[in-house]
Amino acid sequence: MSNNGKRSVGVKEIARRANVSIGTVDRVLHNRGGVSEKTKEKIIAVIKELNYQPNILARRLASGRTIHLFTLIPAVSDETDYWDVPLQGIIQAENEIKLYDVKVSKFFFDMNDRKSFVERYQQILQEEQIDGVLLAPAFIEEAIAFTNVCQQRNIPFVFINSDIPNQKSLCYFGPDLFYSGYSVAHLVRYLTSENDKILVMNISKDVASDHHILRKEEGFRKYFIEKQISQTIITKNLTQTDYDSVKAGLDEVLQQYPDIRLVFVTNSRVSLVAQYFESKGKGNILLVGYDFITRNIEYLNKEIIDFLICEKPQEQAYRGVKALYHYIMFEENIEKDFYMPIDIIHKGNQKFYRN
Amino acid sequence: MSNNGKRSVGVKEIARRANVSIGTVDRVLHNRGGVSEKTKEKIIAVIKELNYQPNILARRLASGRTIHLFTLIPAVSDETDYWDVPLQGIIQAENEIKLYDVKVSKFFFDMNDRKSFVERYQQILQEEQIDGVLLAPAFIEEAIAFTNVCQQRNIPFVFINSDIPNQKSLCYFGPDLFYSGYSVAHLVRYLTSENDKILVMNISKDVASDHHILRKEEGFRKYFIEKQISQTIITKNLTQTDYDSVKAGLDEVLQQYPDIRLVFVTNSRVSLVAQYFESKGKGNILLVGYDFITRNIEYLNKEIIDFLICEKPQEQAYRGVKALYHYIMFEENIEKDFYMPIDIIHKGNQKFYRN
DNA sequence: CTGAAAGCGCTTACAG
DNA sequence: CTGAAAGCGCTTACAG
Structure with missing residues (x-):
């Protein structure tokens, strides 16, 4: 209606110009293989020429596939309810993206028990479909073991709260x-x-x-x-x-x-x-x-x-989940380190502060 | 595939249960009229019973309609580049939602010139399709005049930077x-x-x-x-x-x-x-x-x-645009006043601060 | 007042 | 290796 006919070019136009069917265009778009070098090159050329931007809405709608994310953070304990705040951030992100058919499964370990961390991550690894993982790497060695498996399996993961450098995480959200x-x-x-x-x-x-x-x-x-x-x-x-x-x-x-x-x-x-x-x-x-x-x-x-x-623990987790989602959806690369601001709160400005 | 057949119920299921066609369901869903009281009631009952949640992706995809938002803030001047920061927030929001077929048109007025404010808003009001407006009401009387027209025309608007209470804005994002x-x-x-x-x-x-x-x-x-x-x-x-x-x-x-x-x-x-x-x-x-x-x-x-x-001027504008978008897309009501936190920055914590 | 069909831009089997 | 068809969950004309 108010479209000016400017609806951006799609697979149909690419297919037309490359003299192939849209199915073949889709194969190239997703590197699914089974396309001859020659047609592939041609299609890629057209895609570049047209500066094709896929329509995310249509993509999500057509592929009936739910995206499965997993989070692993400490459980709230008697000692401190700190970890309820990141949890709220996870839930906030979840509510935003569940409209786009994303499911977030939340796992919790005991801060004072290394074993519980290992048990939980093994549970996660048994899931059949893991599209991304967010974790607070409280136990460094164990977190390395976990994320090594993720790397092998090509599962993207992000750290929050504290970082393990050189572990090839997608991103870190937390304090310096x-x-x-x-x-x-x-x-x-x-x-x-x-x-x-x-x-x-x-x-x-x-x-x-x-x-x-x-x-x-x-x-x-x-x-x-x-x-x-x-x-x-x-x-x-x-x-x-x-x-x-x-x-x-x-x-x-x-x-x-x-x-x-x-x-x-x-x-x-x-x-x-x-x-x-x-x-x-x-x-x-x-x-x-x-x-x-x-x-x-x-x-x-x-x-x-x-x-x-x-240092905005809620935002850390919120951003972490959203980063995974964006990476998976748009194959967008994310800035590697995202250090949170160091906020100063006193009685006078606490009223409108948000974690 | 990983769907568990749990794909939430849609218009089709509603239509089946209410013994009507999906077209009629759609009419009720959007209050388009032209449906007999009786069928309408029946459909509404089914919608409630099923706790139907529309699929936003499909909705956006099917309706070829672009959402048009307008922003009206001061131009950057020699005196201060302050207003570049809110502008960045607008652009940030725009980049996120343009995937969903939203267009943001940006208008600027001169902080030292009331008339320029009036000229710009009149320009906006001449547009044929206005789905929402974000403005910094620097000139109060003029802003009231503008937003009165918006109210009449049923155009939602949000204020940033400073508020005009009782003006029935959707929301205010800015300092107290x-x-x-x-x-x-x-x-x-x-x-x-x-x-x-x-x-x-x-x-x-x-x-x-x-x-x-x-x-x-x-x-x-x-x-x-x-x-x-x-x-x-x-x-x-x-x-x-x-x-x-x-x-x-x-x-x-x-x-x-x-x-x-x-x-x-x-x-x-x-x-x-x-x-x-x-x-x-x-x-x-x-x-x-x-x-x-x-x-x-x-x-x-x-x-x-x-x-x-x-007080996070970038976030004010970012949230303002997103609030309009959410309101229009999901008909979600938004918390009326969103006062920004009052951040304290010194040399020691400025490094990771974000506007 | 209501229904049936076409289509949004993709992906997914299936057939060849 | 490639194409044609069906379908994702909606909306939009059009026909009656």
């Missing part, structure tokens, strides 16, 4: 951990003066191999070295994540250094420290931590947590 | 201006102490009627009143936006108040103030302003601008 810590240091410089002491708190069952935490602290400290700022930075590692242990640890370190000015908690466990300050009193200590999750937001609003750093 | 200023105040409290003086600078050709600026300052000041903080806040309005005038204004105010600790510029003109500080020296004054645009980023990296507040 080092830079994230580095960035916090810059903010901290605005909040403290040179003779203020800073406490870095790493709260994790396995600090020694917690890549996230280590890289963030590295970046944080690097800033002070680079800028030659001789501010005192104390690190406290806590490998027990229950409140009592955190309380004991804080009691100890604050007794030893009573004049701490700012506490930087390198992950979402900042709410535990906030809980401590809520009962003990916070004085003029500033508290900075990670992740825009319910518990933390409560303390943010009470002004017990001063700043939360957040 | 008051809250934006309020939010900056909270940050400023972390950066200054109670006896530090603050300078608010409004740089705009028509400060008195610049809604953006006025609301932000209002929010900013409100914070201090609410919290009963007796910090000195000086306002300086500059109605000349060239550098020399800004320089003169700053010379004057800084002579009068030599002990200013923080300057808050209420819009993207903060680069002019930065330029001043670059030549005069900044001392220990902090500089806070708006918008993540090239000129400002340069000064951010030189640490002459300390913080930029940004």
Whole structure:
């Protein structure tokens, strides 16, 4: 109707110009083989000449084939509901693309159990049709094993939350951990003066191999070295994540250094420290931590947590799923690394923040 | 193939159950009329019973109709390239949806010329097929006139950048201006102490009627009143936006108040103030302003601008166009107000920031 | 007021 | 190696 006859050229026109049937054009278009070199060349030439753009709608409609995507992320645990946020991102993407006959199957592993990761991915690998995989590679070796199989089988996969470089993922969506810590240091410089002491708190069952935490602290400290700022930075590692242990640890370190000015908690466990300050009193200590999750937001609003750093976990997962879909649908190549912005949230701007 | 025969029910099945032809089903589906009450009711019942979800792909494919959207935003000017950012958002959305046969026609007006706004919208209204409109209602009365016509003609429209409440827009994407200023105040409290003086600078050709600026300052000041903080806040309005005038204004105010600790510029003109500080020296004054645009980023990296507040102008426009598309395609209702997050950018986190 | 047919631009068997 | 036909789930004239 309002078409101006400009409806872009399709297989029909290509077939006409190449003097073949549309079936043969389709074979060339999808590299299905069974076409003589000569006709193939001719058809390719016409396709180029016409700058043919396939009609995605028609393609999806005609091929009754559902696209099957799989996601593998940690389950929400009592310790933290952080992983509910990426899950929401997956669901958001799913709702958008299910109209185009895409199915997303969601698998979850236990953050504290390597085996569960392996079990889940083996379950996935047993599926007969796997068009793409999104995973949070919490256990590096196991994730490598999984994605090696994907590579062999030509299944595209994307990482979220943390990256394994050189693993030929389609793309990574998540923080640049080092830079994230580095960035916090810059903010901290605005909040403290040179003779203020800073406490870095790493709260994790396995600090020694917690890549996230280590890289963030590295970046944080690097800033002070680079800028030659001789501010005192104390690190406290806590490998027990229950409140009592955190309380004991804080009691100890604050007794030893009573004049701490700012506490930087390198992950979402900042709410535990906030809980401590809520009962003990916070004085003029500033508290900075990670992740825009319910518990933390409560303390943010009470002004017990001063700043939360957040790297859009929902968007990471959302973009991850959409990237797989786009890759499969349009054979589009995607920019390899997509580092999330490092958002700063305080009581004053939390209202309209979105993960 | 991998279909499990679960391909959701379509018009055919509805027609079968209602004992009519698919043509009649289609008439009911689109309220085209010409169907007897009785059959209509019957068909509607079946549709509900089956929880029929139309196949959008097929719908778009079958109806040769192109969707025509129109956008009306300010042109990029010498004064500021701010409006290039929303334009990029429009283009981004356009690229995503043009696959679905959507055309976006972009119109631009001159920020300093009401008449150009009127001319452009009249041009738009002459188009024969208008499926939706996105506009930045910089001139309120004129925007009301325009959108009144849209309402009459049943054309959906969305606002970006600033809102006109009660104008029955489909949706608004942009900042909550008051809250934006309020939010900056909270940050400023972390950066200054109670006896530090603050300078608010409004740089705009028509400060008195610049809604953006006025609301932000209002929010900013409100914070201090609410919290009963007796910090000195000086306002300086500059109605000349060239550098020399800004320089003169700053010379004057800084002579009068030599002990200013923080300057808050209420819009993207903060680069002019930065330029001043670059030549005069900044001392220990902090500089806070708006918008993540090239000129400002340069000064951010030189640490002459300390913080930029940004409300994702690209995303505003992107979401605006997508909202129109979704509304038209799926007749989906959209949440009425979508206030953008109030992002805080400093030298340390600007690297991965996206407008 | 209603139905039957053609067609949107592709893909998928099937036949040769 | 290639073609002709049927069909994906809709919409659009056209005929009655």
